[in-house]
Amino acid sequence: KLSNDQQFALQFFKVILATVSVGYDFAERFAPGKQVPGIAPAKSLFEPAIFWSMVGQALIHLSAMRIVKNAAMRGDRADYKQLVQSTFVPLMLAQSVSQVISTYAGHPFVASMDRNALLRFGLTTSIFVILAAASGFPNFVGRVILRLFPIPNRLRVILTLVCILDLLLPYILTRG
Numbered sequence: 001k002l003s004n005d006q007q008f009a010l011q012f013f014k015v016i017l018a019t020v021s022v023g024y025d026f027a028e029r030f031a032p033g034k035q036v037p038g039i040a041p042a043k044s045l046f047e048p049a050i051f052w053s054m055v056g057q058a059l060i061h062l063s064a065m066r067i068v069k070n071a072a073m074r075g076d077r078a079d080y081k082q083l084v085q086s087t088f089v090p091l092m093l094a095q096s097v098s099q100v101i102s103t104y105a106g107h108p109f110v111a112s113m114d115r116n117a118l119l120r121f122g123l124t125t126s127i128f129v130i131l132a133a134a135s136g137f138p139n140f141v142g143r144v145i146l147r148l149f150p151i152p153n154r155l156r157v158i159l160t161l162v163c164i165l166d167l168l169l170p171y172i173l174t175r176g
Contacts (some may be wrong), residue, residue, distance in 0.1 A: 068155075072087045085149065087150040091163060092131075102170040102171050131160065
């Protein structure tokens with residue numbers, strides 16, 4: 001169970017990503033004299049490509065959570081609850097960012113990610129925060145804001161690798 005501050009911080013990151021993306025797309029779409037070609041939206045969630053992408057993302061995210069939870073609970077530690085909580089926060093942020101990246105192209109109103117500089121900046125900043133929090137970057141402000149508990153070195157390496165895979169695999173899955 002996450003604390004209220006951690007839940008607020010997670011929602012704050014999600015709102016910033018969504019606001020920047022939609023704001024930029026709105027400005028692009030309704031710029032004077034600008035013609036933005038429409039992209040045909042998917043007809044159904046059960047189209048094979050979309051369905052298997054969603055199933056694949058769910059399996060990747062569940063596997064990542066399981067790996068990190070097992071690594072955090074290994075050993076006889078009195079602080080395992082705080083440890084599990086501190087490992088789930090970067091992992092949940094990684095899952096949110098990977099979902100934005102992998103589902104972005106399916107929206108019929110958006111510009112391509114190559115043209116959306118603000119979204120790229122927001123995603124890059126979010127990925128930096130995730131990797132800094134997961135790797136235990138010393139004196140990182142995000143660790144203080146998210147109230148993350150210090151984690152052991154072995155778990156830090158596992159968490160960093162799992163976050164990187166959790167960011168990349170859904171993107172590769174949706175592009176493949």
